[in-house]
Amino acid sequence: MADAEGRRSHRAGPAAGRVKMAEVAQAAGVSPASVSRALKDPESVSPDILARVHAAADRLGYSRNRIASSMAGARTPIIAIIVPTLTNAFFSRTIQSISGKIAPLGHQLMIGVHEYDQAQEESLIQSFLDWNPMALIVTGLHHSRGSTALLARAPCPVIEMWDYDKRPIDSVIGCSMDVAGRMVARHLIQKGRRNLIFAGHMLDRDPRAAARAAAFLGEVERYPEVTAEVLSLEGRNADAGYKMSEVIRRDHPDADGVAFSGDLIAIGALAGFSAMGVRVPEDIAVIGYGDLDPSGFSQPPLTTLRPPHHEMGAEVARHLLARLENPDHPSEMIDLGFRLIERATT
Amino acid sequence: MADAEGRRSHRAGPAAGRVKMAEVAQAAGVSPASVSRALKDPESVSPDILARVHAAADRLGYSRNRIASSMAGARTPIIAIIVPTLTNAFFSRTIQSISGKIAPLGHQLMIGVHEYDQAQEESLIQSFLDWNPMALIVTGLHHSRGSTALLARAPCPVIEMWDYDKRPIDSVIGCSMDVAGRMVARHLIQKGRRNLIFAGHMLDRDPRAAARAAAFLGEVERYPEVTAEVLSLEGRNADAGYKMSEVIRRDHPDADGVAFSGDLIAIGALAGFSAMGVRVPEDIAVIGYGDLDPSGFSQPPLTTLRPPHHEMGAEVARHLLARLENPDHPSEMIDLGFRLIERATT
DNA sequence: TATTTTCTTGAAAGCGCTTTCTTAGATTGC
DNA sequence: GCAATCTAAGAAAGCGCTTTCAAGAAAATA
Numbered sequence: 001m002a003d004a005e006g007r008r009s010h011r012a013g014p015a016a017g018r019v020k021m022a023e024v025a026q027a028a029g030v031s032p033a034s035v036s037r038a039l040k041d042p043e044s045v046s047p048d049i050l051a052r053v054h055a056a057a058d059r060l061g062y063s064r065n066r067i068a069s070s071m072a073g074a075r076t077p078i079i080a081i082i083v084p085t086l087t088n089a090f091f092s093r094t095i096q097s098i099s100g101k102i103a104p105l106g107h108q109l110m111i112g113v114h115e116y117d118q119a120q121e122e123s124l125i126q127s128f129l130d131w132n133p134m135a136l137i138v139t140g141l142h143h144s145r146g147s148t149a150l151l152a153r154a155p156c157p158v159i160e161m162w163d164y165d166k167r168p169i170d171s172v173i174g175c176s177m178d179v180a181g182r183m184v185a186r187h188l189i190q191k192g193r194r195n196l197i198f199a200g201h202m203l204d205r206d207p208r209a210a211a212r213a214a215a216f217l218g219e220v221e222r223y224p225e226v227t228a229e230v231l232s233l234e235g236r237n238a239d240a241g242y243k244m245s246e247v248i249r250r251d252h253p254d255a256d257g258v259a260f261s262g263d264l265i266a267i268g269a270l271a272g273f274s275a276m277g278v279r280v281p282e283d284i285a286v287i288g289y290g291d292l293d294p295s296g297f298s299q300p301p302l303t304t305l306r307p308p309h310h311e312m313g314a315e316v317a318r319h320l321l322a323r324l325e326n327p328d329h330p331s332e333m334i335d336l337g338f339r340l341i342e343r344a345t346t
Numbered sequence: 347m348a349d350a351e352g353r354r355s356h357r358a359g360p361a362a363g364r365v366k367m368a369e370v371a372q373a374a375g376v377s378p379a380s381v382s383r384a385l386k387d388p389e390s391v392s393p394d395i396l397a398r399v400h401a402a403a404d405r406l407g408y409s410r411n412r413i414a415s416s417m418a419g420a421r422t423p424i425i426a427i428i429v430p431t432l433t434n435a436f437f438s439r440t441i442q443s444i445s446g447k448i449a450p451l452g453h454q455l456m457i458g459v460h461e462y463d464q465a466q467e468e469s470l471i472q473s474f475l476d477w478n479p480m481a482l483i484v485t486g487l488h489h490s491r492g493s494t495a496l497l498a499r500a501p502c503p504v505i506e507m508w509d510y511d512k513r514p515i516d517s518v519i520g521c522s523m524d525v526a527g528r529m530v531a532r533h534l535i536q537k538g539r540r541n542l543i544f545a546g547h548m549l550d551r552d553p554r555a556a557a558r559a560a561a562f563l564g565e566v567e568r569y570p571e572v573t574a575e576v577l578s579l580e581g582r583n584a585d586a587g588y589k590m591s592e593v594i595r596r597d598h599p600d601a602d603g604v605a606f607s608g609d610l611i612a613i614g615a616l617a618g619f620s621a622m623g624v625r626v627p628e629d630i631a632v633i634g635y636g637d638l639d640p641s642g643f644s645q646p647p648l649t650t651l652r653p654p655h656h657e658m659g660a661e662v663a664r665h666l667l668a669r670l671e672n673p674d675h676p677s678e679m680i681d682l683g684f685r686l687i688e689r690a691t692t
Numbered sequence: 693t694a695t696t697t698t699c700t701t702g703a704a705a706g707c708g709c710t711t712t713c714t715t716a717g718a719t720t721g722c
Numbered sequence: 723g724c725a726a727t728c729t730a731a732g733a734a735a736g737c738g739c740t741t742t743c744a745a746g747a748a749a750a751t752a
Contacts, residue, residue, distance in 0.1 A: 017501065020738060031702045036740055046700065066476040068738035071417045071707050086442040092432040099432075099459045103470070108477070111457050113445045127454070130412040155363065237639045264639050271643035293583045293610050294638075297617040299645035366708060377732045382710060392730065414708035417737050 019062045028056035039064065070132070079320065080128035081137040082112040082121060084206070088262075089292055090162065090309065091139065097313025098137070101321065107134065116205040118144040125150045135159065135320055141166040142207040157323045157331075161316055162307075163208055164335045171323075171331040173315050175307050177208050180338055181215025184259045184287055184305055189219075189226055191346050193257030193285050196220060196228040199244050199269070200261035203232040209261045212289070216259060233265075241268025248284075249276055256284055257346075263288035263295045263304055270298050270345065286345040300344035308336035365408045374402035385410065416478070425666065426474035427483040428458040428467060430552070434608075435638055436508065436655065437485065443659025444483070447667065453480065462551040464490040471496045481505065481666055487512040488553040503669045503677075507662055508653075509554055510681050517669075517677040519661050521653050523554050526684055527561025530605045530633055530651055535565075535572055537692050539603030539631050542566060542574040545590050545615070546607035549578040555607045558635070562605060579611075587614025594630075595622055602630055603692075609634035609641045609650055616644050616691065632691040646690035654682035 025032040030049055038045045038053035045053075056062075070076040079102055083091040099109050110131065112124035122144050128136060129150065135157045141164075143151065151158045151169045158170040165178050181198075188196055198216045200209045213230045220228040229252070233244050244265060248255055249272075260266035266288035273280050280286050280300060288295060291306035308315075315334055323329045371378040376395055384391045384399035391399075402408075416422040425448055429437040445455050456477065458470035468490050474482060475496065481503045488509075489497065497504045497515045504516040511524050527544075534542055544562045546555050559576045566574040575598070579590050590611060594601055595618075606612035612634035619626050626632050626646060634641060637652035654661075661680055669675040 018738095022738080032739080033702060033704095033741080034700090037701090040740085044700085049701080063472060063476050065478065065738055066473075067413060067416045067422055067478055068707095069740075070413045071709090071737080072739040072741080074707085074740090076413055086432065086438040086445075087435070089433070089435075092438040095457070096432040096459050099457065100461070103458065106473070108473070109457050111441070111445065111455050112449065113442050115446070124449070126409060127412075127452070130409050131454070132411065132413055238643045242643065267640050268643050271645070271647075274645070292640075294613050294640045294644075297584045297588065297614050297644075298640075299617070299620070301617075364708095368708080378709080379711080379733080380731060383731090386710085390730085395731080411708055414737095415710075417707080417739090418709040418711080420710090420737085 018065065019060045020065070021062070024053065024056045024060055024062045027060060028052040075134060076132040077107045078110050078131050078133040079107050079135050079137065080110045080112070080131065080133040082114060082124050082128070083139045084114055084116045086111075086113055090290065090307065090312075093309055094161065094313040094316065097310070098317045098320070101314075101317035105321070107324075116202060118147065122147040122150065129154060132156075134324055137161060137316060137320070139163075140208055141168060141172065157320070159316055159319065161312060163211075164333075165211065168331070168333060171319060171333065173312065173319060173332070173334045173336070175312075175336045175338055177211035178215040178218075180289065180305055180307070181212035181217075182219040183338060183340060184212070184289070185216045185219035185228070187287060187303075187340060187342075187346060188257035188259060188285055189223055191257065191281075191285055194226050195252070195255045195257070196226060197248060197252060197255045197258045198228065198230045198261070199248065199258055199265065200230065200232050201235060201240060201265060203230070203261070206261075212261065238264050238268030238271070241265030241270075242272040243268075245269040245272025245276070245278075249273075249278060257287075258284060259287050259289070261289055263290040263292045263302060266302055266304070266345075267294065267298045270300070270302065274299065280345050291341050296341075296343060298345075303343045303346040304341050306339045306341050308338070311336045364411065365406045366411070367408070370399065370402045370406055370408045373406060374398040421480060422478040423453045424456050424477050424479040425453050425481050425483065426456045426458070426477065426479040428460060428470050428474070429485045430460055430462045432457075432459055436636065436653065436658075439655055440507065440659040440662065443656070444663045444666070447660075447663035451667070453670075462548060464493065468493040468496065475500060478502075480670055483507060483662060483666070485509075486554055487514060487518065503666070505662060505665065507658060509557075510679075511557065514677070514679060517665060517679065519658065519665060519678070519680045519682070521682045521684055523557035524561040524564075526635065526651055526653070527558035527563075528565040529684060529686060530558070530635065531562045531565035531574070533633060533649075533686060533688075533692060534603035534605060534631055535569055537603070537627075537631055540572050541598070541601045541603070542572060543594060543598060543601045543604045544574065544576045544607070545594065545604055545611065546576065546578050547581060547586060547611060549576070549607070552607075558607065584610050584614030584617070587611030587616075588618040589614075591615040591618030591622065591624075595619075595624060603633075604630060605633050605635070607635055609636040609638045609648060612648055612650070612691075613640065613644045616646070616648065620645065626691050637687050642687075642689065644691075649689045649692040650687050652685045652687050654684070657682045 021032050021035050025035045034049050035053050038050050086092050114120040125147050137159045139162050141160050160168050160172045161174050163174045164176040198213045200213050203210045220226050233240050288302050288304035291304045295302045295304050367378050367381050371381045381399050384396050432438050460466040471493050483505045486509045487506050506514050506518045508520045510520045510522040544559045546559050549556045566572050579586050634648050634650035637650045641648045641650050
């Protein structure tokens with residue numbers, strides 16, 4: 001019999017060989033319960049035990065198995081966050097800022113990327129929920145029916161970020177795509193432009209960009225003398241913007257103002273216009289969206305709408321922490337607004 | 347007695363109220379063991395049971411508690427990844443690419459950001475290990491002593507990425523910083539430049555940038571007629587680059603070639619030179635590092651060294667999957683190399 | 693000194709699954 | 723037709739912690 005010859009490992013997993021709490025308890029001459037208490041709530045234990053436990057734990061190189069800990073306790077210190085992409089500085093910056101705030105508190109960030117695919121988003125939500133996270137952060141207010149249902153009955157706070165217009169499931173922290181689209185249109189119109197274009201990428205998949213385009217059109221309708229059209233292109237980087245400028249030049253030669261759905265495209269387009277000898281802003285005004293790092297250093301420097309980059313992460317983290325600390329903390333709806341950064345392209 | 351009046355919840359956690367496997371088993375009229383088998387290894391049960399279990403699970407809206415599952419089984423389907431920042435497109439792109447490959451297999455990505463702080467990196471490694479991840483991916487080959495020790499005895503594959511020179515702890519997939527620094531120096535020298543500058547940011551904290559700077563200097567030493575100096579500045583975006591150009595102009599008026607440690611700084615500097623009337627590349631040649639999205643669209647388009655952006659994520663994911671599938675899969679050392687993208691600034 | 697109250701500590705019962713181990717039933721061989 | 727072999731399903735033992743509960747010791751009150 002295997003048992004007769006001592007301990008027999010049930011099976012060998014990654015945890016095999018790790019020091020466990022019982023060993024620390026034995027080494028310290030106390031019960032496992034005391035080790036648990038000493039490690040998690042030092043106040044609740046006598047100084048003598050505290051010292052012995054720490055000594056033993058240090059000597060043995062013990063560190064708590066989070067899985068077991070989550071299993072036994074009711075809470076899993078995981079914050080799940082779902083974004084469309086990490087390629088966009090908006091989201092990666094937000095995540096970084098959240099991460100910086102919660103890591104010191106012992107929470108872990110679990111990240112999911114759905115690449116603007118609603119079905120993928122839904123399956124991410126599902127699998128994240130299976131981890132019993134302490135909170136779930138998703139991007140935007142538009143989700144599939146399934147996702148919405150899942151989020152609605154999630155047993156933890158749900159924060160929707162980077163949007164504002166629709167009613168949230170729980171909390172929403174972001175900025176209004178409708179306002180964004182209108183601000184951009186109004187700016188171009190104020191600059192005297194009359195033949196406008198909204199040039200976006202993947203408007204069929206990115207609901208927030210689509211909402212901005214719709215609002216852009218909606219705003220223009222209030223000015224009978226102004227026309228506007230929405231163009232959508234493939235890809236979503238500076239290359240695509242370059243090509244876009246050629247399309248605009250060719251198919252819309254009388255356009256005198258373009259709003260791009262992102263700064264990177266705008267920067268590519270600026271290079272394209274320059275190569276074709278189209279003068280910006282004399283011949284055509286250009287406005288972007290995002291105010292990315294390089295946007296102020298394009299030639300000419302790009303006018304753009306700056307979403308609340310920094311506030312976003314900070315506010316989400318703040319709200320998150322408040323709700324984790326106090327389960328009765330109410331949901332919130334926070335509109336962080338925009339700032340129009342006027343530089344040389346309009 | 348509470349027990350007398352039926353089930354009593356030990357305590358109410360986030361999992362409270364969730365359907366559990368036992369309920370599915372009861373609804374399907376089978377044992378919990380069969381439910382577990384039906385869900386995880388459909389082949390191992392009869393079609394009849396399989397069908398009943400699935401029907402019951404669907405009806406009850408059951409989904410497996412991953413924490414409990416990880417606790418009971420030996421494996422936790424978590425891939426932990428630690429990067430210095432998410433703000434840098436290198437890392438966020440790599441993460442996105444890994445995420446895309448592993449999510450369909452049911453693994454979760456846990457992300458940690460240490461912001462170029464070794465102590466923080468160490469504590470991230472420690473806490474990630476506490477989750478029993480299936481693999482740990484870290485950035486670079488330079489870690490604190492503590493981190494190195496932790497990684498060396500990690501019970502899972504450890505992949506170091508985005509570097510190559512030093513000996514890895516386990517596997518390394520990346521590109522050589524030494525090669526990068528030398529390629530950049532050589533390019534400038536080949537273009538006839540003799541008074542070189544390596545302008546970096548946070549060289550004291552970013553060991554990879556520091557390694558490139560050192561290699562740059564090392565290469566220059568082989569050319570007696572060439573001089574070189576390393577400058578380090580605060581911040582790390584286009585703004586800083588703009589200011590840097592002024593510093594270079596003022597303190598090193600005879601410099602005729604600059605290598606920036608990142609494209610964003612280079613782009614800022616390009617704007618700065620242009621504003622000061624310094625002609626690029628006539629008066630001074632500029633080369634960047636990174637080949638970011640906007641780099642090809644600066645004015646003039648930036649010459650830069652392109653690290654293996656895309657291959658990096660793909661290779662890490664491939665290697666990861668191979669090792670997860672087959673625990674005996676050997677460690678690998680993969681050097682992905684660079685490509686010099688010559689555009690107009692040199 | 694006797695009695696109540698407070699504080700520490702240990703024993704033990706799970707948390708919700710997975711995985712042996714075991715047994716009952718179906719299949720096959722001689 | 724009965725023993726030997728195989729298969730499918732259930733029983734039960736944990737995985738490593740946390741937390742309740744109970745008991746004993748110490749402190750406070752009478």
